[in-house]
Amino acid sequence: MLSKTTELCKFTLPIHTTISSLLKSFFTPNNDDLYQSKLGDNVFWSFMCAKRVIDFIGRLEVIEESEEEVIIKVTEINDSTIITPNVFPNISDKSVLRLRIQNGIISLKPLELDQTSFTFYAKIDLEEVKCTLSHNDDTVNSSGRDDSDIHVNNVISVNPKDDSRLGIDKSRIFTKIGQLFYQRFEQEAVIDRRKTLDFISKIPDATKLTDPEKILIMEWIDLNEKIGFKGKRVVGSANDKVEKFTYKEGGMVWGVSVAQIDAPAVTLFASLWVLDTYEKRKQNKDMRIRHIVPNIDGTRGLQYSCSVSLPGGFQDRLFSGWLTWARRTNKDGRATYIIAITPIEEYCGDKNSQNEWHDLEDSSCPDVTMTMKYFPLKRGERSVAIEKGVGVVDCSVEEVVAWQMDYCSNAKMLIHKEEGHPARLELRKKARVNENSYATVKKFPFTLHNREFVFRQFWKSEPGKAVIALESISDAVDYGTSLRKTRGFVRSLWQVEELPTRGGIKQCRVTFVTQLDAGGFIPTWVVNKQVPSQLKVVQEAINGFKQDKQIDTASVSNLATYMKDHWQDQTYSAEEDALLQRARLKFEDSLRNKHWKKLKSPDPFVTMDSTMYEDRGNFASIAIGRTSTIVDATPEECAALEYAKDTRERMQRHYNPFGIGSKMLKLNEHSLIYHVIYEISERISPREWLTKFVWKMEDGGNTIVICFEDVDHDDFPVGAGKGYVRASSSGFMRYTRLPTKLPGSIPQTSITYYQQVDLKGYLPTFFIKIKIIKQLSHLSAMRKKFDRSLEIDAGRRAELVKRIKESPKSGPAPLTQVATMFTSRHHCERPTRSFGLADSIVEHGHIGGNTWGKTTLVFRAEIEEVSAFFWDFGSRANIEISCDVHRYAPAEILSNNFNFTQITKRTHKLASAHHAHHRDRLYETTMTLDVIDEDTIVILVSPHQCTELEPAQINSNESGLSRDRKTIIAETLTLTLRKIKYDTTAIPARETTAIRISRLGKRTKVEYATHLDLGISVSGLASKHTVERRLEEVAEASIYFQRLVPLKQYDHDDGQALGHDLLWKAHSSKARVERFKEVLKKNSALKELETIHPWFEVMMTSALRGSLSMNRVVKTKLACVNLKEAAQIGRNLVPSLKSKKLIDAGVDQWRVQNRPVKELMEERTWFQPMTVVLGKGIVKSAAWGLLWRVTIGALMSVGDLATDILVLKQFWDEGEKMSTYRNLTLASLVASFGLQLVLVSIQNRHKGLFRISMEAFIVIVGLKPSVDAYRVATGAVQESRTQFDPMMEMTFTKGIELFTESIPGMLIQSSAILSTLETVNEQVSNLAYISILTSMLTTGFTAATLSYDFDTDPKRRAKNSEFYGYVPDSAKKRTVLFFTMINLSAVQVLIKSMFITTLAFKNFSYAWLYLGADMFFYLAVKVLRRDFAYWPQLYGLTGFAVACLGRVATKLVADFTSCFQFRHPYEVGGLPFTLNMLTPLIGMLALLALLEEDAMNAETLEFLNTLTFVAGLALICLLVTFLLLIEKDYLKTFFSLKTGSQLTVTMFLEGDDVSKAGAVTTNKAHLEPILGKIEVWIKTGWKKWEEEKPDWFNDTWKANLPKELIPEKLQEGLSPAATPQQPQKKLEAPIKAPIPLVVKGTSAVFRRKITQVKIAPALPSGSKTLSGEQEQIDVEEFKREMRRRGSVSM
Secondary structure: OEOOOOEEEEEEEEEOOOHHHHHHHHHOOEEOOOEEEEEOOEEEEEEEEOOEEEEEEEEEEEEEEOOOOEEEEEEEOOOOOOOOOOOOOOOOOOOEEEEEEEEEEEEEEEEOOOEEEEEEEEEEEEEEEOOOOOOOOOOEOOOOOEHHHOOOEEEEEOOOOOOOOOOOOHHHHHHHHHHHHHHHHOOHHHHHHHHHHHHHHOOOOOOOOOHHHHHHHHHHHHHHHHHHHHOEEOOOOOOOOOEEEEEEEOOEEEEEEEOOOOOOHHHHHHHHHOOOOHHHHHHOOOOOOEEEEEOHHHOOOEEEEEEEOOOOOOOOEEEEEEEEEEEEEOOOOOEEEEEEEEEHHHOOOOOOOOOOOEEEOOOOOOOOEEEEEEEOOOOOOOOEEEEEEEEEEOOOHHHHHHHHHOOOOHHHHHHHHHOOOOEEEEOOOOOOOOEEEEEEEEOOOOOOOEEEEEEEEEEEEEOOEEEEEEEEOOOOOOOOOOOOEEEOEEEEEEEEEEEEEEOOEEEEEEEEEEEEEOOOOOOHHHHHHHHHHHHHHHHHHHHHOOOHHHHHHHHHHHHHHHHHHHHHHOOOOHHHHHHHHHHHHHHHHOOOOOOOEEEOOOOOOOEEEEEEEOOEOOEEEEEEEEEEEEEOOOHHHHHHHHHOOOOHHHHHHHHOOOEEEEEEEEEEOOEEEEEEEEOOEOOEOOEEEEEEEEEEEEHHHOEEEEEEEEOOEOOEOHHHHOOOEEOEEEEEEEEEEOOOOOOOOOOOEEEEEEEEEEEEEEEEHHHHHHHHHHHHOHHHHHHHHOOOHHHHHHHHHHHHHHHHHHOOOOOOHHHHHHHHHHOOOOOEEOOOOOOOOOEEEEEOOOOOOEEEEEEEEEEOOOHHHHHHHHHOOOOHHHHHHHOOOEEEOOOOEOOOOOOEEEEEEEEEOOOOOOOOOOOOEEEEEEEEEEEEEOOEEEEEEEEOOOOOOOOOOOOOOOOOOOHHHHHHHHHHHHHHHOOOOOOOOOEEEEEEEEEEEEEEOOEEEEEEEEEEEOOOOOOHHHHHHHHHHHHHHHHHHHHHHHOOOOHHHOOHHHHHHHHHHHHOOOOOHHHHHHHHHHHHHHOHHHHHHHHHOOOHHHHHHHHHOOOOOOOOOOOOOHHHOOHHHHHHHHHOHHHHHHHOOOHHHHHHHHHHHOHHHHHHHHHOOOHHHHHHHHHHHHHHHOOOOHHHHHHHHHHHHHHHHHHHHHHHHHHHHOHHHHHHHHHHHHHHHHHHHHHHHHHHHHHOOOOOHHHHHHHHHHHHOOOHHHHHHHHHHOOOOOOOOOOOOHHHHHHHHHHHHHHHHHHHHHHHHHHHHHHHHHOOOOOOOHHHHHHHHHHHHHHHHHHHHHHHHHHHOHHHHHHOOOOOOOOOOOHHHHHHHHHHHHHHHHHHHHHHHHHHHHHHHHOHHHHHHHHHHHHHHHHHHHHHOOOOOOOOOOOHHHHHHHHHHHHHHHHHHHHHHOOHHHHOOOOOOHHHHHHHHHHHHHHHHHHHHHOOOOOOOHHHHHHHHHHHHHHHHHHHHHHHHHHHHOOHHHHHHHOOOOOHHHHHHHHHHHOOHHHHHHHOOOOHHHHHHHHHHHHHHHHHHHHHHHHHOOOOOOHHHHHHOOHHHOOHHHHHOOOHHHOOOOOOOOOOOOOOOOOOEEEEEOOOOOOOOOOOEEEEEOOOOOOOOOOOOOOOEOHHHHHHHHHHHOOOOO
């Protein structure tokens, strides 16, 4: 399998042999790591690389031979019959990679010391050959040395990370050839000796010393003598062979060592001087930097730089020195050799000055080129750094000078404060006009002093340039306080040069050079961190004057003008004409018949498709993409925007987030070269493209074409010098001018864009598609940039509005015709995703795709505008809102100018609820519009003629499952488990839609009802989703008009609508922020407000994040707010909402605390209602600690269950003596699971058997607590036809766990512990203590969580503010209170359990007598006070059973846990709850006083006394703490005697509508005293509630109302979803008169098989529905009726 990624590779290596020996080895058979053999005139090479066998078969031919160079041509032999011999016996069943070399050249050049320079470059491929080969590790060769020791110089590879299909790096394979030849002739030690001997031989002829070198040598001779006399010996070196001395002078320390070496002096000197040897390279291989520069400027010295690593995390040190040597002859004739070393800065001669500037990078300064170098000072002083920053500023030279000289401007002071610096001020001293003095204190990292800089700056200007100088001064500064600071010094220079204007905007280049000495000795990393911050001032100048948009607009406009005016003046070379011709032939001509695959375009107005070359299943090499669209601009504007590669917007888009580099080279006015580098993936090498672009005007100035293809250029070397992979790209773009037909003469251009991309490597097809879509998406960005859809649609609507106003009135007939469409159906519910202001209901979907839905909305527009919007089927707004696959504009107008009838087509993507594949649906409809009167317009959409639906059989079978549903399940499984080719043709479907549009003053009410027949077997949920999406289109239309309203016309209702717009489909903080940014771009009012208050976006995004933070008051005026203050204002919203019971009150507190908000709400009356709506959304989705509470609670519940099971196993293992405890533990677990099963059955009794089964399975596997926690934490709402909301369901589950598991577990384990303590020579196991501790904590946490969450729930606080609200608003107090409640409940359950257990230990009957008497007294009081009925709406035997169980369970749970929620009058009640808290402790103390030592042993009695004392003290302390922390107004609720019925009456009579609504949905026994008043309240307020739609007025509330409380007239208007559930009664007698039945559907006579059967009761004559069809009933319902009658006949 040949890879199509041919790459150019090159390496150069020094080989330790002569040219003749190396040349001979190429042709000589060998059997080392590089196996060589002869195959006739050809050579065969085979070797190992990356555990793969590589071979090469080719011919080597010497084409040039001389003393200076031998050149060998390498050509491959493509003979697949040649089989690789098994030369690696350890390898088994591995494929061979055959190296394919093209245009290979080997160059051999002689080097000194009998070495050869071996250079090999070629284009290489790899071919995978299957054969039986082997495994071997190529990291260690036969000689045992590591290949990493071989040093390869100048290794160049275009593709260092090769084809992913082969899994190997080609450059590594190619370089391996050189490494193997290196290993064959390796003799590094010999070469080192040759180097040393060669240097010794050249010593007599060495270059004479220069004067600086002589001075350096003399200084070192004098220093050596000085140290010899004054140096101190190092301790411990007296007995060493090497003597060591130290010498200190002037703050510097010198070290001296003296030793006698057994070697000639010249040899020792040469070994020290010759640094560039293999041995020393290995010794210093850990050095990050090691650089040797010999023979600088003809001297005998050299420059040596190396890095040294320091311990303890210190940064590495770089040492640069100058070395020279001298030979002296002593008096006795012996030679002395001297090597002198000095820092490079102190050498006064010529030195190598390259690489002194180092590039710096800082993401906060993208527009500044930053460099740095260290500037050395004199001996003994610190080295400081010089930094330089260069950037281009969009202003004049004078403006930059004025900006810098105003060092304490408001903007700079704001940035200074935001960064946390302590001080910045101007010194008031007399100075020249062009001079100012300033002082500033900069914040440094912790443990370091802040740095103070006092300086003066002055400027000087000349024509076209200016200079600003800055230097430190020694003035003392009074800061008004004592600052911990160290004085630093700075010296800076600004050079400002004027540049040519760009688009009429002045520009200048700023070069800022600064030298900073921060003072003191500080770590290097601190200095490096401060360097970019000093250069950041250039970026601040750029940001202060940035005019990117204006410059880009001007540049593109100038280029477009040039294209339009000078296209005839362009002269194209033959090469450019050939490029244009090749591109046109390649893309437009040869690809017309190519099979294109449609891509999913992110823009509905842009079509995308692609085709793959080299396609190999899931991998491909080359892809061609095609896209087309229409842009609202001239061809010149579009072409100029594409051709202008150097715009700032394009550069920013390139570097965010995957761009690495971009550069443009202009060749002439119509061609350029563009070089770009992208990081396409983390695991794939970066790709670079080098392309040539050419544009040309054609067709008499009506068409512009732009072509591009790969090119080579000397300025852009392959790989950019960094190993990037050179990819390939070519393309063709055609911009064609369209005739002007739009209102306002808006120009339009048709664009077709082809692009071929070769990423050089077989990559996954899906990956290439993603990249193609991203590459083609820039055409969508161009369309949006020039988009004028609002103007175009407005012009079309204006014409339609005029026609509608002139249209004659049709009368009420059409209104009567569509009235039945708005009648509510059975089994309806609210959509799962409904717009906040929409009143929507959807019918449950049925198999077969028949579904109905209705929505009502108020539009912010006139009735004619809204009607024209719905009628303009092909408008851009309608296309964008619908997201249809295809939407066809009206095909034909069937009537005159005043009657509206049109035929429309739309292809809609059908969503699947089960991840199955659904074919698109094609709707062909007839639309009619009738003007009823001045205030009413009706639009009717009905199927066009008789649209044939695709058949779907409905047959019954033995299992009772219709074939439809089986088909759906089978299709889903098939599409999931197999890869099949889908049928992409659209299926005809039917749509019947009625739109009733009514005038409401300046607004318009829209009632929209639709019935869809999807035409083939579709799941009910998919049908429901389709209708919901259709209703969402109406909401999108409402939002469309809302966003057109200007700021000055915004009112209270507009604020509410805007709030709902910001919250729609945004269920998390991140989604809310993204939604706000999207709305801000499209809402005209918000865009206008943003121009007035630029900080508005920052404030709103901070508020919408919903993060809980500290509330800090902002008192700045509205006109003076900065970005930091705006962010704080936004963050203040959540604490304000959290601190109040009502959302309105929280928003009002936010207004009062923040002066800018108050002024903004006074200025903009719509802002407060918008914030109230947003506040409700934030509070609804904000967990504020709920997430971690319910999560920990779920984990603790599961842990408690696990410990109970472990204890049960332990009881089981201990046999009969623990059988009682074992049985009781097992019974408690069974009871827990049993009651949870009962709970889910009651909760889901109207949801069907399948739903109950799923919930029961969750209970059985023990995941019920976790699932409940997930639902509550994710903000799940109460589903229709369920009894409780998720919070209440979790509460019941927790109560069941406490009642049946945690509390009995405590009793059982406490009794077991006491029994064990009483048994001689037995000890309580650790598991028992762990289990009882787990039960305590679980009980405490569960009880505290329930109480806390109920009390802090905003809805419950609003509904019953007299009971809920004892938890304080302070976040700190809330935390302390929560943990106090946990410990209080844990201690309470411990005391109660020990009391019952101890009482039972004394006499078992006493315990039962105590519990029975306590419960009897409690229930008797409840009955006598007429408070026995429980609050849920359950009646009859079920209600009595639930009341008994609920009263007993809540009493026991309250007694054992002190769960403060149960002091509620609906539960235990205030005073009984408080008394029961103290009863266990008092009873335990009394019981211990009565117990005698003969009743139990002394140790057990002591244990109980100690435990009771500690637990009792803890209980008292915790209770006092609790009472001190809670809000004092709620202390009365702990001593209240109010019953549940009395609370209900009080809530209704004294509360607002929210309280009343909560009161009337309780048990009817509580409502008896006020039934008449409730009926009056409902009757008088129902109409108002339907108009205002408060949150509580929903289908769930309506369904929970007792039916007898709703007047009959109101019951007729209720939707089936809101109809109160009533028990169904069986028919007392069979129906005597049979119901006539009609069989509808496809005739069996004219079709092969009946594929769609619908059965309906015959209606009276003349009684027809909208479409003339009879009302249909369910097939299964019909069959059941027939079975009841005893026969089925048709």
